[in-house]
Amino acid sequence: MSILLKHPGESSNDDLPPEGKAAAHSRRTFLFQLSLALNGAVGIVLAIPLIGYLLGPAMKKSSTVGAWLKLGSVDDFPVGETRLTDFQSPVASLGDGETAKVACWVRHISPRQFQVFAINCAHLGCPVRWFAQSKLFLCPCHGGAYYEDGARASGPPERGLFEYKYKIAGGSLMIHAGDMPTLATEASCDKKRLIQIDGAETAS
Amino acid sequence: MSVKERVISGGIAGYRWLEHRLGLIQPLTQAAEHPTPSNSASWWYVFGSAATVLLILQVVTGILLALVYSPSANEAWASLQVLNHNIPLGWYLRAIHGWGSDFMVAIVLIHMMQVFLFGAFKFPRELTWIIGVGLLVLTLGMAFTGQVMRFDQDAYWGLGIGASIASRVPLVGAPLVHLILGGPILGAPTLSRFFALHVFVIPGILIGAVGLHVWLVLFHGVSDWPMPGRLVRKSTYELQYHELTEKTGLPFVPDAAWKDAMFAAAVILAVLACAFFFGPFGPTGQPDPTIIQTAPKPDFAFLWIYAVLAFLPPEIETPVMLVVPVLAIAAMLLLPLFAGEGERHWARRPVAVLMLTVIAVSLGIFTHLGTYTPWSPIMSAWTSDPVPPKYLRGRGPLEHQGALVLQDKQCRDCHSLDGAGGLRGPALDDIASRMTEDQIVRQVLQGGGNMPAYGNALNPSETKALVSFLTTLRGDNLAPAVDASRTLTRNP
Ligand code: FES
Secondary structure (H helix, E strand, C coil): CCCCCCCCCCCCCCCCCHHHHHHHHHHHHHHHHHHHHHHHHHHHHHHHHHHHHHHHHHHCCHHHCCEEEEEEEHHHCCCCCEEEEEEECCCCCCCCHHHHEEEEEEEEEECCEEEEEECECCCCCCECEEECCCCEEECCCCCCEEECCCCEEECCCCCCCCEEEEEEECCEEEEEECCCCCCCCCCCECHHHCCCCCCCCCCC | CCHHHHHHHHHHHHHHHHHHHHCCHHHHHHHHCCEECHHHCCHHHCHHHHHHHHHHHHHHHHHHHHCCCCCCCCCHHHHHHHHHHCCCCHHHHHHHHHHHHHHHHHHHHHHHHHHHHCCCCCCCCHHHHHHHHHHHHHHHHHHHHHHHHCCCHHHHHHHHHHHHHHCCCCCCHHHHHHHHHCCCCCCHHHHHHHHHHHHHHHHHHHHHHHHHHHHHHHHHCCCCCCCCCCCECCCCHHHHHHHHHHHHCEEHHHHHHHHHHHHHHHHHHHHHHHHHHHCCCCCCCCCCCCCCCCCCCCCHHHHHHHHHHHHCCHHHHHHHHHHHHHHHHHHHHHHHHHCCCECCCHHHCHHHHHHHHHHHHHHHHHHHHHHHCCCCCCCCHHHHCCCCHHHCCCCCHHHHHHHHHHHHCCHHHCCCECCECCCCCCCCCCHHHCCCHHHHHHHHHHCECCECCCCCCCCHHHHHHHHHHHCCCCCCCCCCCCCHHHHHHHCC
């Protein structure tokens, strides 16, 4: 602030009498308070759409996301084996590129019985790898291990692998996929098989 | 008038014209020359200014990288390849930005340790410390979002880890995951939001907060060198500090600032040298989630978190993950409010020194563990590390068969022999001197103690062969483990 500017009260070039000054002052104070209230209201009107825009993706119900898709012909998966396969996410968005691809493990138990495991470790989501000889899924991140039926074997995971819902339609294996599976977003996964505490049996 | 005089008087006139309109040169000069106690013109006081200089370096190199980088999920990785290989000096700019980030995290931490050790957070500089804690969090935020910008395999799975941590928050887990990812899966919206955070939101707040932090340093003055027995009292400190600067004060520029400037130059030179000799970080493999032959790992600053996550027992993991960071930050924020007075010198604050040592040593140990991840199975050990011949010599066919089973069933992914193999489980070189045959059988078939059960993966003959091989592994011919109860029951 320039040294020449004076604060009101210090300056003498105001020729209103004190009473007039006070009256004008209280009027201006009121107007200023009014303008604050007005701006508060405008602020709320502005904030609602901004916050709505920001939280938009978070507001979608997990259970409504996702779709059934064909994973391949049943014959692509030999009975008794667990194979890696991938699919294009049904909920991909513009510009996803390679990240729209999703990998999963398909275990063909008996002619009409499958288990389709998410690639994401139930601990913190790293990609698990299947080892047919020792019949284990191993996680590279923190050393989580799962048995062939997806049940937790050891390490930090507190539960078994996430599983996709599946059905067999006209000789092809269909799964229901949507959200990236995490502990909170498993809606497109098969609910009844999710509770696999250490050592629990799964339907197989 | 000579030419020289005319130039000088012209310069002065130009300065007067500018300052009359700008009004900033004089106050800034005064701020630069503010008196600082002579005892704090020390080499210990140079870290804060070095961090600021690094921030400027990061802003400049960041803007330059943004000229080429494409913040879109299907192009980001390729645009980094272009920077590395096609744009002249693109690799060098990436390297400076990457190393600058590591240096900045390190210098901010050192600055914080120094301030803590010197008790410089005490009255009247509590708010300076509190904003400083915010600056630390923001710096780490820049480091994490910066790692995401690299959008390679590590970034992809690192984001997955972040989302999985968020999914553990009670009640709002799912919306939080969607908020972080920007949609149901990790993809284009995810990278876009982290880009916005990395180049707009966090730097904006960071620069503002640095301004505030520096203003507070000027307002309260550089803290004086702590002396044992000279206590900070709210009633007297400011008067004492005033007297001290009256008596011993030096103008910050140039009497103290030359050290800051020297150190800043050295730090920048170190960044440039690291960038030149070690090159840019990554990118590692492309962010294709169907390529699962990967062992994702975070950047240096977060290796310790990665290690802690591997060691937490499942039962307490979620609470620890969600509560401890909140408590840690709250404790740092509240520190000056609870310890705002009293002794400043480290020699009179044993608890503070002990705490700092314990925290620093544990961070160091966890970071070190994070560099070689002993908890992760080595997924290729079973095919790449053969059983050492010395462990086969003098063994019969059954034991040889057992060695094959050991190899085939991927035991080596977690167990090492002669130093090769995974470190998840114990080394097997002297297993028979620690466990009896019965114990080995039980352990193999039923697992336990962090080992999966192999009862389903081994048939009886494989088990028999494996165990007979394992019972020959007694290190340097140590005595075999014996079951004491057996001798007791056999010879009553
Ligand atoms: S992510 Fe698999 S063990 Fe941590």
